[in-house]
Amino acid sequence: MTFRYDFAPTPFGDALAVFSDQGIVRFDLSEAADPSVPWLLENVAQQLQAAPEPDPGAADDLVSVLDDYFDGVPVRFDEHLPFDWRLTSGFARTALQVISEIEWGQTLSYGEVAVLAGHPGAARAVGTACRHTPFSIIVPVHRVVRADGTPGHYGAHPERKRYLLDLESQG
Structure with missing residues (x-):
């Protein structure tokens, strides 16, 4: 390889x-x-x-x-391009694959992603998967928000998350 x-x-x-x-x-x-x-x-x-x-x-x-x-x-x-998921496994991979299905301009809460990934109550694990994704932007972890609808963080750059959400809300 x-x-x-x-x-x-x-x-x-x-x-x-x-x-x-x-x-x-x-x-x-x-x-x-x-x-x-x-x-x-x-x-x-x-x-x-x-x-x-x-x-x-x-x-x-x-x-x-x-x-x-x-x-x-x-x-x-x-x-548009194939993904090689080898740097993720288990629940993190499942969560990131669910997140890949979130449509442009839409958001889901960490808890909603956990439910769709088959593990209700694993919202924190979804957050960990988002934080450690090997696919910034191209797997849209920025579309995962807090339960109250606020964006939350994006690693050490919450302004990037806001930028991406604002970009998508205009389309």
Whole structure:
């Protein structure tokens, strides 16, 4: 199995995109100039048990879909590129796959996702799955909100979650 990486521009900075032979395996919003990117690559290499190789242009198809998304076009990333779910398992994978089905401009609460994932009462586990997703933006964890309808956090960047929800509410 070979793994390769490239960067994709977003309004938040360049995102790290890692691909396997089966599809995208990780999409991370850390900026390319961010000193944590080498750490991210080391972390991904540990998780994959293989070092991803740089591959300029590997993210070209993803960039095209991201451009549409950030232009306000309702897209589903999983309809445009294959996902390699190897970095998730168990309930986290199930929850993220449920989240993948949340339509553009819609939201579900953490508890609603837990019910749809077959584990009522596992709202906190849904939050953990969202926090640790290997697929920022492309699995729309930003569409998962608190039970009272407030957005909640998005890692250390709640302003990004608000931006994405506002973008989708305009379409």
